[in-house]
Amino acid sequence: MSDAKRASTPENSAKKQAGRFQPGQSGNPAGKPRGARHKAVQAMDLLGRNEGEEILLSVIQAAKKGDMRAAEIILRRIWPETKGRPVQIDLPAIADAGGVLEAMAAITQAAATGEITTDEAASLAALVEGQRRAIETHDLEARIAALETRK
Known part of the structure; x- marks a missing residue:
């Protein structure tokens, strides 16, 4: 009998359940002491x-x-390695979805022309994405508030 078949038998399942600890209970409920080192x-x-x-x-x-x-x-x-450098590219104001689109286009263009590296472009795009999520959250909050006032 293979190990896979043996593991799935009802007898083995019963043996597992009859172990030292009940399901959901640890042998060390307090856990590793705070500050303990390997x-x-x-x-x-x-x-x-x-x-x-x-x-x-x-x-x-x-x-x-x-x-x-x-x-x-x-x-x-x-002298630890620097993780980046100040990057100066012209980005539009990012106050709405249109600004996000324009900013991403400017970042893509700057990377395509070699003005910034692709790593720098990815970092800038992550910043713009954060701003996009903030705008989206704000807009959703406003929409929910408007729906709640209609009721």
Whole structure:
């Protein structure tokens, strides 16, 4: 008999239900204690406390001797990567659905001509989408209020 057939038998279902805990009840209702840390994280913390300074000094020495990977590690800590840059493109006012349409067209055009990157265009489009949802929510609220006053 295959495992799939064995798992679906009524006897196995009854065995599962007769387990240590009732359905919906955990063996640890309080859950993991607040602030509890995984053993691997505790080991890394111990390594950092005991050996961290020595490791850091050896990475710095390796970087000074020309190890580019060590230099990259140090420099990424000193100057973290920027996640974007200020983007300046002309967007219309986005106060209604027409403004959303015009803004998306301007973003698409700017990306197509290379004025902004596609990642920057996606970020701007997400902002416009947020504004569109805000407009939609406002309009729906107004429509619901108008319907409620008719009653």
